[in-house]
Amino acid sequence: MNHSSIIRASALEYVRGVTSGEFTAEEFLSETLSRIEEAEARYNAYLHVEDGQKLLARAREIDRGIKSGQKVGLLAGMPVSIKDNICMRGSRTTCGSRMLEGFVAPYDATAVSRLNAEGGIIVAKANMDEFAMGLTTEFSAYGPSRNPWNTGYVPGGSSGGSAVAAAAFECVASLGSDTGGSVRNPASFCSVVGYKPTYGLVSRHGLVSYANSIEQIGPIARTVSDAALVLGVIAGRDEHDDTTADATPATDYLEGIEGGVEGMRVGIVDEMTEGADPEVARAAERAAGNLEAAGASCERVSLDMVGYSVPSYYTITAAEAASNLARYDNLRYGYDLPLDGYEFNSYVAEARGRFGPEVTRRMILGGYVSSAGHAGRYYLKALKVRAKLTREVADAFASSYDILMAPTVPILPFRIGEKTDDPVSLFMVDLNTVTANLTRRPAVSVPYAVSAGGLPIGIQMMADSMQDRTLLRAARALEMRRPPLPEVPD
Numbered sequence: 001m002n003h004s005s006i007i008r009a010s011a012l013e014y015v016r017g018v019t020s021g022e023f024t025a026e027e028f029l030s031e032t033l034s035r036i037e038e039a040e041a042r043y044n045a046y047l048h049v050e051d052g053q054k055l056l057a058r059a060r061e062i063d064r065g066i067k068s069g070q071k072v073g074l075l076a077g078m079p080v081s082i083k084d085n086i087c088m089r090g091s092r093t094t095c096g097s098r099m100l101e102g103f104v105a106p107y108d109a110t111a112v113s114r115l116n117a118e119g120g121i122i123v124a125k126a127n128m129d130e131f132a133m134g135l136t137t138e139f140s141a142y143g144p145s146r147n148p149w150n151t152g153y154v155p156g157g158s159s160g161g162s163a164v165a166a167a168a169f170e171c172v173a174s175l176g177s178d179t180g181g182s183v184r185n186p187a188s189f190c191s192v193v194g195y196k197p198t199y200g201l202v203s204r205h206g207l208v209s210y211a212n213s214i215e216q217i218g219p220i221a222r223t224v225s226d227a228a229l230v231l232g233v234i235a236g237r238d239e240h241d242d243t244t245a246d247a248t249p250a251t252d253y254l255e256g257i258e259g260g261v262e263g264m265r266v267g268i269v270d271e272m273t274e275g276a277d278p279e280v281a282r283a284a285e286r287a288a289g290n291l292e293a294a295g296a297s298c299e300r301v302s303l304d305m306v307g308y309s310v311p312s313y314y315t316i317t318a319a320e321a322a323s324n325l326a327r328y329d330n331l332r333y334g335y336d337l338p339l340d341g342y343e344f345n346s347y348v349a350e351a352r353g354r355f356g357p358e359v360t361r362r363m364i365l366g367g368y369v370s371s372a373g374h375a376g377r378y379y380l381k382a383l384k385v386r387a388k389l390t391r392e393v394a395d396a397f398a399s400s401y402d403i404l405m406a407p408t409v410p411i412l413p414f415r416i417g418e419k420t421d422d423p424v425s426l427f428m429v430d431l432n433t434v435t436a437n438l439t440r441r442p443a444v445s446v447p448y449a450v451s452a453g454g455l456p457i458g459i460q461m462m463a464d465s466m467q468d469r470t471l472l473r474a475a476r477a478l479e480m481r482r483p484p485l486p487e488v489p490d
């Protein structure tokens with residue numbers, strides 16, 4: 001590998017290359033920093049890049065460690081980035097919002113301390129829709145990120161910055177958060193791998209809450225194995241988050257990943273394919289063919305409750321968001337707004353006027369659907385739908401399938417600005433992703449094809465709770481069998 005191409009290395013290639021002396025952590029990092037500088041004018045993947053000198057000093061420390069045979073961690077100085085709703089001590093954490101413009105996190109998220117402990121070097125905070133509400137990054141207060149496959153198009157979201165950064169070689173891997181598809185959707189739109197773990201596998205400590213009962217931090221990377229490597233670093237019981245699972249499965253998610261899909265039973269979900277764009281639907285059919293050729297059996301399956309998943313999802317998440325975002329009253333967190341001339345209510349109202357339109361909409365909606373007079377018709381009904389959907393999905397896994405498969409997103413990436421005026425049509429784009437969150441199952445988006453117009457198509461696979469290793473194995477099998485993918489244009 002020459003120097004201009006080293007940054008295209010996968011995570012596994014990086015670790016091999018740096019530990020065998022093919023290149024140093026410092027060289028790799030410095031190439032990555034130049035790449036960031038050159039690429040950011042076009043992509044706006046990052047909200048904040050960390051101090052280069054400090055990062056390089058850390059890389060040199062890793063290099064010394066490698067030379068002297070010390071342990072340098074599984075990531076060995078690998079440049080990674082994190083979504084800007086994940087706290088890192090001493091670093092700005094804005095959540096893509098003007099509300100938190102000057103907020104500096106006083107502590108590390110557990111995922112961040114685990115990355116650091118394994119020698120990861122966090123280079124930047126990635127752009128996102130404000131408070132992770134959205135699926136295009138157009139709701140970021142700091143301007144949209146752009147899709148490297150075509151900069152006139154959205155990169156997906158809400159972890160759009162993370163997906164762009166991984167696709168455009170501005171890091172080796174990134175962490176996003178997935179409440180209703182925010183890791184998988186941008187991964188699909190940018191042709192990278194996005195992994196949403198089983199709920200409870202990864203600590204949410206230090207992740208700024210949007211809808212805490214369903215969201216997880218998850219890796220975005222260029223290969224399935226890379227996502228598995230990063231998952232292994234961040235997963236596991238955390239005493240700071242009591243929703244993390246006690247019985248954490250073996251932490252090496254790479255083990256067995258090449259095992260293939262021989263004998264696996266795969267259900268292609270009707271409700272997630274029927275209304276899809278024809279090119280997208282065809283990709284799902286071809287993916288099923290690839291898995292059959294590898295020894296899996298694929299059949300169509302109907303899951304009735306999927307049709308109700310989006311309204312249920314947006315009702316529950318709005319209610320949780322309204323509660324979680326109530327803390328932004330500008331007294332405890334916020335920005336510089338002098339108190340003079342206001343009484344309490346007008347002050348808080350003025351301060352909260354800083355939220356953007358999508359967040360404001362969700363908070364009003366969330367207050368309404370969970371209010372005493374309306375909760376029975378909306379919030380409680382949404383919870384019932386969630387319970388029925390969970391039963392339906394649990395039955396499908398218990399009786400018939402190892403994997404449920406569909407396109408990650410039913411449509412192709414669209415133009416920046418094309419859908420911002422119609423928030424409800426944007427909600428429907430989440431049709432295929434929210435089921436995994438509502439039912440707490442793991443799901444992954446695997447790059448599969450590029451459309452005739454040059455836009456990426458991803459395939460989603462979902463498995464039963466805590467079957468993350470089975471899921472990764474199936475995803476890896478698809479990655480190996482899919483038709484060759486073109487390189488991202490530059």
Ligand code: GLN
Nearest residue numbers: 132133134179180181182
């Ligand atoms: N588009 C969904 C929403 O806006 C998903 C967002 C996410 O996963 N954070 O809620």
